[in-house]
Amino acid sequence: MDVQDDRRIDLEHAGAGRVEDDSRSSLADLSRLATTTLSLPDMLSHVAEYAVRAIPGADGAGLTLLHPERAATIVASAAFVRDVDDIQYALGQGPCITAASEGRTVRSGELETDAQWPDFGRRVAVLNVHSALSLPLITDSGVLGAMNVYARRPDAFDDQAAELGQFFAIPAAISVQNARALASAKRLTEHLEKALGSSSSIEQAVGILISRSGCTPDEAYAQLRTLSQNDHVKMDVVARRVVTEASRSARARRRRR
Numbered sequence: 001m002d003v004q005d006d007r008r009i010d011l012e013h014a015g016a017g018r019v020e021d022d023s024r025s026s027l028a029d030l031s032r033l034a035t036t037t038l039s040l041p042d043m044l045s046h047v048a049e050y051a052v053r054a055i056p057g058a059d060g061a062g063l064t065l066l067h068p069e070r071a072a073t074i075v076a077s078a079a080f081v082r083d084v085d086d087i088q089y090a091l092g093q094g095p096c097i098t099a100a101s102e103g104r105t106v107r108s109g110e111l112e113t114d115a116q117w118p119d120f121g122r123r124v125a126v127l128n129v130h131s132a133l134s135l136p137l138i139t140d141s142g143v144l145g146a147m148n149v150y151a152r153r154p155d156a157f158d159d160q161a162a163e164l165g166q167f168f169a170i171p172a173a174i175s176v177q178n179a180r181a182l183a184s185a186k187r188l189t190e191h192l193e194k195a196l197g198s199s200s201s202i203e204q205a206v207g208i209l210i211s212r213s214g215c216t217p218d219e220a221y222a223q224l225r226t227l228s229q230n231d232h233v234k235m236d237v238v239a240r241r242v243v244t245e246a247s248r249s250a251r252a253r254r255r256r257r
Contacts, residue, residue, distance in 0.1 A: 091117075107162050135168075205240075
């Protein structure tokens with residue numbers, strides 16, 4: 001073995017070492033995400049960013065979440081990723097859709113001629129995107145969506161890249177599930193707070209009407225409902241209006257004293 005061969009082997013080892021370091025670092029960063037309280041978009045952005053670092057050959061990555069009506073790319077690490085996924089959804093075919101719907105890893109090294117998605121492959125080849133690795137995000141509750149990794153060069157993702165991607169997709173799915181649950185909890189809290197605020201306004205308005213006219217609580221509530229129907233606004237809007245007017249009148253009386 002000559003010096004040139006030794007140098008080539010050293011470079012290959014160095015490159016492999018960098019890949020392992022990047023993958024290890026990305027997995028460590030991803031594991032820390034699971035304990036954070038980031039918003040869903042921020043969480044997904046980090047997952048996409050770490051996926052590009054972790055998977056050899058990747059030029060960009062995106063996260064797609066499944067919804068009852070359709071799939072949607074929530075985040076993308078590069079603009080071309082969103083363009084690629086938009087083509088998939090418009091055509092109803094592509095590696096991401098296959099991975100998410102069938103719950104399996106999908107890999108292609110030459111999208112332009114891939115018989116699985118002929119229309120999609122021809123369209124993305126124009127964007128100079130030739131390789132794809134799509135990995136389902138699977139939890140105990142089912143498939144949440146897919147992590148989509150793309151490369152511009154053909155045959156960019158070998159067996160090692162696919163294996164690393166599958167390994168990475170496990171904690172990624174957990175992080176996404178946690179962020180999704182947190183987002184749902186925040187929405188529920190906001191709705192409850194709004195509902196409690198509305199209830200408080202209505203109770204105050206009922207009390208004001210009772211004090212004004214000596215009517216019963218049921219009669220006061222009926223008055224609010226009638227005003228709501230006549231003005232075509234929600235009852236809590238009418239209630240807040242009654243409370244505001246009563247407060248304004250009370251302040252005016254104090255000033256006249």
